[in-house]
Amino acid sequence: MEKSVKEAVKDPSIGTEIASTVLSCGAAVLTAVAWAASVGSVPLTGGMSTPLAVLATAGTVATGLQCLNGLVRMVDIAFNDGQYIDWVDTQGWYIATTSALDIISLASLGGPLKEAVMTYKTMKSVSSLKVIDWLKRYPRMERVRLTEGIIKQLNPGISNKTMKAMIRAGKYPRR
Known part of the structure; x- marks a missing residue:
């Protein structure tokens, strides 16, 4: 059993999936923190940060879905020899959806994170x-x-x- 686990981790596809899932789940945590900060700053900014809170919400959902997708892919590799992954990776809708999730998560992280840092600095200074x-x-x-x-x-x-x-x-x- 120990030998098969070592072989599985050496397999490039599982290594890539693990790295991708770790990045996606890490990004999900970061966007959740940005979301909490931006939603928390809405009353303090008199509603001025509401658009950024909406962006942070979209980013949190998108990165959460990416994390879930990575976990499903790893389970498929572990228990189904990656047959579902082989099929889904050839589907146009899947490629388009994952690309859209990537774009949404990247675009949405910048604004709320900047807003949270700006609000923190302002609050700390006064x-x-x-x-x-x-x-x-x-x-x-x-x-x-x-x-x-x-x-x-x-x-x-x-x-x-x-x-x-x-x-x-x-x-x-x-x-």
């Missing part, structure tokens, strides 16, 4: 609280400073007078 305490007990003055920091980040060069007018007009939340 807050003395630890990251874990941000959503638990955020004082009013901290929320005001955070809101102003995010508005300035989104509108470089905005004056305080214009920013206050936009807040009064309801374009941005008060805090």
Whole structure:
């Protein structure tokens, strides 16, 4: 049995499948983290990060499907000698679907990840609280400073007078 496992791992197709599945599942974890960060930042940004949260959702679903696909392929190699893989790899719909999932997952990771990093930096620069305490007990003055920091980040060069007018007009939340 030990010899057959070593031979199976040496087989190029199983090695490729393992590597591909590890990458897909790792990307699924990263996009899930980006999704959580972008969804968590929606209320803090007054809804400004909603489009990025939608992109992160699409990326999380796409990479999750890629991870599931890799796991199914590995199970097929282990228990069915890869017969299903041989058939499905020749199907046009399968190639198109996996290519679309690749494009969606790559495109969706960039925006939310950038947004999460930008929000984190802004929150860290205006807050003395630890990251874990941000959503638990955020004082009013901290929320005001955070809101102003995010508005300035989104509108470089905005004056305080214009920013206050936009807040009064309801374009941005008060805090």
